[in-house]
Amino acid sequence: MIYSIQIKKSAQKSLAKISCLDQEKIIIAIHDLGNDPRPLGCKKLSGRDAWRIRVGDYRVIYEIKNSELFIVVILVGHHSDIYKKH
Numbered sequence: 001m002i003y004s005i006q007i008k009k010s011a012q013k014s015l016a017k018i019s020c021l022d023q024e025k026i027i028i029a030i031h032d033l034g035n036d037p038r039p040l041g042c043k044k045l046s047g048r049d050a051w052r053i054r055v056g057d058y059r060v061i062y063e064i065k066n067s068e069l070f071i072v073v074i075l076v077g078h079h080s081d082i083y084k085k086h
Contacts, residue, residue: 003034003064007073014076022058026076029055030062033071037064050074058082 007015007030015023032039033053042053045061053060059082061075075082 001069003037003069003071005030005034005071005073008075011073011076018058018076022056026055026058026060029053030060030073033062037062037071054079 015026018026038051039053042051044051050061050063052062057079059075059077059079060073061082062071062073064071
C-alpha cells in the first residue's frame with residue numbers, strides 16, 4: 001500500500017531554512033514514508049498519535065492516518081529544538 005503524503009506549511013518553512021544537502025536527505029526520507037510509514041528506527045511519540053524519524057541531526061514528526069492511507073508531516077527541524085515546538 002502506498003500512502004499519500006502532505007507536508008504542513010510550517011514544516012515546509014522549516015525545511016526551506018535547512019541546507020540543501022540536508023534538505024535532499026529529508027525529502028527522500030519523507031518520500032520513503034509513502035512506501036513504509038513505520039521504517040526501521042522510527043519512534044512513536046508519547047502523549048500524541050505522532051511518529052518521528054531521524055535524518056542525520058534532523059527529525060521529521062508526522063502522523064499516520066491508516067484508514068485513509070495518508071501521512072501528514074507536522075514538523076521538520078534540528079534535534080536540539082524540534083521537541084520544544086512540539
